[in-house]
Amino acid sequence: MFNVNLRNRVALVTGAGRGIGKAIAQGLSDCGATVAVNDIDPQTAALTAGTLTGDANAYVADVRDSAAVQTMVDQVVADFGRLDILVNNAGVEPKASILEMTDADWRDAIETNLSAAFYTSRSAGRVMKAAGGGVIVNIGSIAGHNIPIALRSGYVASKAGLIGFTRECAREFAAYQIRVNAVCPGVIETEMTAHLRQNAAQMQKWLEDIPQKRLGIPEDVVGLVLFLCSDAARYLTGQAINVDGGKVML
């Protein structure tokens, strides 16, 4: 695994109870960071925090709730004294046609995948600004560029918005030495994409379009996140970078 020195840094990863967020939390911990593991699910948050080698705490909060996000960020700073890295990873992918989608599902996608990044960036950004700098990584999706997915309008719209927010946040926060980038995975084997792997025809179609001829695994996303969090990426901000086995070449 790609390794960078993140000792003495404190990182908050949202939705880190399982999947890509869990792998990112593990990677940050392996590089020496203290990790604040957020999830809406208390059990998985505690499990992830418990498996990390370095200092780690679980923080149960719904990232759609801006007051809960503020309380969580305050608690992380109270527990560890600082907050250097924020990874906005929590996400949902409600499935429905536009004609059938409920308001609740649409709002869930927009709130979890987009508004939450605003809430966390606002709360954490204030801490980072006061400390003289920091790093924010937003987990987007190739769906946020121009790769529509069938029956995922809320998801695609929220991820496109997240890329726009990433750029705006990078522009505004550069004055405070806070870098902001998005990592955009292709299809990664997690619970979110379990349905895809159960459909042989759909799987075949996806694989045909991926030059590396395999789906990604959560660990495939981690190296880029660690690089973006490191000082090696000090002149890199406002970018949305795909990690997708070559599926999308912009």
Ligand SMILES: NC(=O)c1ccc[n+]([C@@H]2O[C@H](COP(=O)([O-])OP(=O)(O)OC[C@H]3O[C@@H](n4cnc5c(N)ncnc54)[C@H](O)[C@@H]3O)[C@@H](O)[C@H]2O)c1
């Ligand atoms: N798996 C893929 O193929 C893929 C592709 C592109 C982008 N992504 C993105 O990567 C991120 C992680 O996806 P994953 O595949 O690991 O998904 P996952 O469903 O396995 O994990 C998502 C995690 O987020 C948590 N979560 C959901 N809503 C939350 C909330 N309101 N507050 C706090 N935590 C919440 C869940 O409890 C879960 O632990 C998401 O943003 C997703 O959109 C995934």
